Amino acid sequence: MLEITNETDFIFDYKLLNKIAAFLSSQEIELLLTHDEHIHLLNKEFLGKDKTTDVLSFPFDNMGISGISLPLGSIVINVDMARRISQDLGHLVDLEIALLLVHGILHLLGYDHERDKGEHRLKEEEVIDYFKLPKSLIIRNT
Structure with missing residues (x-):
């Protein structure tokens, strides 16, 4: 289940986003939809990167506590x-947001395309095919 906060003026149909979240995890996931400026600040503060980005993932750790259901983590998506x-790739904004959500949730689940041997890309492609989403972020950036 997604707990969604939308700081933008863009109106979304959240059905697809909720389906993707439920497909990938039974845990709650916090999703923040925001602008260039806000994600830039978060990227600088938490990752030391002084630039805007498309998606950030912040996994939660259960801190060794059992019996308490904590969210899987937080995802921040740059709607701008x-x-x-x-627009550049010729598909709907909703589909791009869905793709960014997939990418972010996989990071929360421990996938890391910068360090793994292609597992993140393969899992992303599986979800993309299942939900008929645009080309993978990892494929686009290679």
């Missing part, structure tokens, strides 16, 4: 960038 990319 999603709009630009979707």
